[in-house]
Structure formats: structure tokens, C-alpha cells
Amino acid sequence: MCSNYLENLLTQGEKKSLKDDLGEVTLPDWYDEQKFKRAQQYFKRNFAAIYYATICGLLTVLAIPSILSALVFTTGKPSFRVAARRYLAALKHTINWYSDDLKAPGNGSFQSLIHVRRVHSTILRRAEARNYGIIISQRDMAVTQFAFLGYVILAPTMVGAQNITEDLDALCHFWRVFGYLLGMEDQFNLCAESSEETHVRMDQLLQKFIKPAFAKRTEKFEEACRLLLGGLWCFNLLLDYDALMYCAGRVADSPGFDQYWTDGSEDGYIPKQLQQLGWKSRIVLFVILSIHEVLMKFNMFRQCFNGLLIASGRTIMRINVALKL
Numbered sequence: 465m466c467s468n469y470l471e472n473l474l475t476q477g478e479k480k481s482l483k484d485d486l487g488e489v490t491l492p493d494w495y496d497e498q499k500f501k502r503a504q505q506y507f508k509r510n511f512a513a514i515y516y517a518t519i520c521g522l523l524t525v526l527a528i529p530s531i532l533s534a535l536v537f538t539t540g541k542p543s544f545r546v547a548a549r550r551y552l553a554a555l556k557h558t559i560n561w562y563s564d565d566l567k568a569p570g571n572g573s574f575q576s577l578i579h580v581r582r583v584h585s586t587i588l589r590r591a592e593a594r595n596y597g598i599i600i601s602q603r604d605m606a607v608t609q610f611a612f613l614g615y616v617i618l619a620p621t622m623v624g625a626q627n628i629t630e631d632l633d634a635l636c637h638f639w640r641v642f643g644y645l646l647g648m649e650d651q652f653n654l655c656a657e658s659s660e661e662t663h664v665r666m667d668q669l670l671q672k673f674i675k676p677a678f679a680k681r682t683e684k685f686e687e688a689c690r691l692l693l694g695g696l697w698c699f700n701l702l703l704d705y706d707a708l709m710y711c712a713g714r715v716a717d718s719p720g721f722d723q724y725w726t727d728g729s730e731d732g733y734i735p736k737q738l739q740q741l742g743w744k745s746r747i748v749l750f751v752i753l754s755i756h757e758v759l760m761k762f763n764m765f766r767q768c769f770n771g772l773l774i775a776s777g778r779t780i781m782r783i784n785v786a787l788k789l
Contacts, residue, residue, distance in 0.1 A: 470668045473652055477603035478530075483647030484588050489577065491567070492644050494657075496637055500566070503638035506631045507562040511770045513625035514616055516711075516756055518558075519703075520623070521611035522692065523712040527677040527685050530604050535688065537591065537599055558612065561642060577645060584646065602652040605643065609654040610674065613639050614666050617659070619715045624760025632659035675716055702752055706745035710737060711752055724753060 507514060525531050557576040564573035584600060591599035613635065620627045640655035654669065656662045693703040713721035720737045741749065759765045 469651075469665055470672065473603050473606055473654075473669070474673060477606065477652045478601050479598070480602045480649070480652070481588065481598045482584060482600040482602060482605055483649070484585050489574070489645060492641065495641055499634040499637040500641065502631065502634035504562050506635055509766075509770070510616070510625050512766070512773050513620070513623045513756065513760060515773060516752075517615035517619075517623040517625070517715070518612050519708060520712040520715045521614055523689055523708060524674055524678050524716050525607050525611045526688050526692075527681055528604075528607060528674065529677075530601065531607060532685060532688055534587075534599055534604065537587070537596070562638075566641075577642075581646060602649055605646065605648050606652055606654040606669070607674070609639055609643055610666060610669055613655070614670065615715045617663055617666055618670065619717070622715045622757055624756040624766070626760075626766070629659065632663075635659070636662040670716065675718060678713070678716060678718060702748055704745050704748040706741050707749040707752060710741065710745075710749055713737065714753075724749075725757075 526535070557580055560572035560576040564571040566573045566577070568574060587599055591597070615623050616625050616627075616635070617632060636655045636659045640653055640657075643653045643655060644650070654662065654665055656665060689709065690705050693705050693708060710721060714724065724738070738746070755769065760769070
């Protein structure tokens, strides 16, 4: 069943555009409010892990040409300013979705949903007017779902997420709902009814589509990633390009990125991915991996670190509004 899903996604999903005629916001018949709210509580307990997993997810999926082309199409000439504005906007919308009641039209969650739908609609119509072809495909939306959720599901110990089956079911339901509300067809939605089936879908998508693209990184990809991370230095000083690229390869289980704590130094072997890092990047990498793979296992540290990142995010978003970035 899951192999059929992936084949359908990569063949038919590439040819089908995101739905544009969405009309009013109508929750699907299978919407479960209890699961939705449980996912929001999970987010609050695991904000740092989700934030880190999303950074790594974005760095890996940008290696897919259609994702990178869509980013260039929608941003025009890239710059640190544009990259920061786009990511901070995405962060704001995601926090709103995880924080508020989706069924209340006046709150942040509902307004963010409406805003994103309007942005997608504008992009789709602009691409159509220019005869650009499909700019946001159903396949690319599934890949985007992976960027925000994939490594929390597939590599929880590497990102520092504390998972139990009920929480994962709720989290997958949450993103299944938003996939539906943003115009995804059920047959292409990466999130299935159960977290077990979603896990299998995500693993197959990673192994057969995302990892091969990440292994063939291009100069345009590297430029986009440097702009993304460079535009966000004010939010997190640990956003070192070389260190984060290593982290992305590590959570994706790419060859050569798995040997860190046991790097083979006992027999004189050090993987070339580590050899290529400068001293600053090595220090940042050590700090990042120590936090997410070791310290996040301890409740007190995880709570403090979550609070620190949430406060930092709120401060930067207020500055973003004040400066009109």
C-alpha cells in the first residue's frame, strides 16, 4: 500500500497542481479535535526539537529542484533580508497553527491559514499567467510536509523529540488536517490515518527521493541554504552553515554523516565530512549535537531550552514587525 502511495505521489502527484478553488474553510469529516489539541500540547513540550527538525528538513528538501525553483519564483532576487522574512513568516504561521483554536475565525491560527491560502493562490495564478507550468505540485506539498514533520517522526532521538504513539498519531493528524485545508488531495497527503503508515511513507520518500537529491547538491542549493541560515543569525547563533549541513545529513542518515560520537578515531579514521569542517563549525556542531542528542533527554534542560527558543522567537518576530522586514 505504501509503495503504491509513493509511486502515485512521484508520478501523478508531480503532474497535479495544488488546489486553488478552496472556497470557505471547511474541516474534513475525519477531523478529530482531541487529536488536534493533543498535537498542540506536544508542540509546546517539544518546540526546540521541532524547530531543529524543521531547519534540517528545509535544508534537505531544498536539494529537490522543483522546491528550489518554486522558492526562487516566489522570492525573486534572493537576499538575507528576503530569506529572513520568508522563514520568520513561516515560523509565525506555524506557531499560530500550533497555538490557537482553528475553528475560531478571529484568532491567529485561522487568520494564518487564510493568509497562506491566499499566498498560494496568488503564486498559482501568477505562474499560470506566465505559462510557467505547475509551480506548486501535490508532490511538492507532500515534500513540504516532510520538511516540517519528517525528522520528528523518523529521527526523534537525533532531534531531541520525546515521542509516544498517541502523540505521534495526534501530530500526523494535525498535519493531515492542514494538508487538506491547504489544497492537498487525500491520495497525495503524506500524513495517513495512523502514525505507523505515515512513518513508512516518510521513510520511503526520504530514501527514494529526498536523500538521492541531497547527495547531488548543486551550487544553487548551497547558495539558497546559506541565504536561509545567514538571514536568521539574529534568531539563533548556532545557525552555522557547515555545521547545520552536517546535521541535516546526519538526521537524513546520509552516508558519511553517521559517525560522530564514534568517528573511528580509534583506528585513525576520520570521515571526510568532519575533516572538511573548520574549527568554528566543529565547535558549533558539537554544541548542537550535545544539545539535541544528549541534553534534550533531560526534562529540566528540555523545558528551559524550549522556553529560551520560544522567547527568542517572539522577540525576533516583534522586531520583524517593527522594522517591516
